[in-house]
Amino acid sequence: MTTVYLSDKLCFICGEKSKYPMGNLSLGNVSVRDLDGRPTLILRSSVYLWIQRCPLCGYCAPEIAEGTDTEKQVVKSEEYLKQLDDAAFPETANSFLCHGIFMRSREQYADAAWAAVFASWICDDNGYSESAHTCRGKAIELFTHAREHSQKFADSMQQEQIYFIDLYRRRSQFDIASRLCDKALEEEHTDRILDLLYLERDLINNRDSAAHSEAEADDPNV
Numbered sequence: 001m002t003t004v005y006l007s008d009k010l011c012f013i014c015g016e017k018s019k020y021p022m023g024n025l026s027l028g029n030v031s032v033r034d035l036d037g038r039p040t041l042i043l044r045s046s047v048y049l050w051i052q053r054c055p056l057c058g059y060c061a062p063e064i065a066e067g068t069d070t071e072k073q074v075v076k077s078e079e080y081l082k083q084l085d086d087a088a089f090p091e092t093a094n095s096f097l098c099h100g101i102f103m104r105s106r107e108q109y110a111d112a113a114w115a116a117v118f119a120s121w122i123c124d125d126n127g128y129s130e131s132a133h134t135c136r137g138k139a140i141e142l143f144t145h146a147r148e149h150s151q152k153f154a155d156s157m158q159q160e161q162i163y164f165i166d167l168y169r170r171r172s173q174f175d176i177a178s179r180l181c182d183k184a185l186e187e188e189h190t191d192r193i194l195d196l197l198y199l200e201r202d203l204i205n206n207r208d209s210a211a212h213s214e215a216e217a218d219d220p221n222v
């Protein structure tokens with residue numbers, strides 16, 4: 001059973017006391033997902049609880065009471081302040097992208113990339129399709145940096161490759177997605193990974209850029 005409640009917290013940056021929604025929802029305890037990792041069914045909206053935003057100073061973090069010297073510096077930067085209220089994105093997407101700026105500053109590229117993916121889901125929900133496209137572009141760039149720095153962003157390299165393929169597919173970059181998918185299919189995989197790659201290949205062939213659940217890979221008719 002999932003519970004959500006409000007908790008008083010002090011902002012790490014400015015000390016402002018505010019109430020934040022808390023819950024035991026996270027990506028880690030989800031069994032049914034979209035191909036890009038988004039939880040399906042009842043946990044689909046849980047992403048809105050993953051980031052906290054101080055109403056006074058604009059600090060955005062998964063845990064508002066915690067931070068480092070990097071956050072103290074970056075929160076005052078021009079780039080951060082511009083992102084915080086960028087009208088091209090819904091507010092929660094801006095919060096994730098701001099969190100991503102901290103992560104990138106700390107060279108935690110995998111975390112920064114996931115923040116961009118989470119921002120893309122918020123954009124999807126609110127009909128900001130161009131902004132979702134932008135977020136997925138940032139995610140691809142940051143996941144690439146993560147690879148270059150030997151930072152893992154999924155359970156296996158094969159799963160990481162599926163995330164890349166899905167990001168390109170969701171951006172309607174079908175040629176790149178198709179090339180990556182065909183290349184991956186030349187290698188040996190577990191049945192599960194093969195099912196997901198076949199699903200991606202079918203979606204790419206159909207020029208389908210919508211969100212799809214991993215569960216569709218279990219359906220023999222897909």
Ligand SMILES: [Zn+2]
Pocket residue numbers: 011012013014015016054055056057058059
């Ligand atoms: Zn604050």
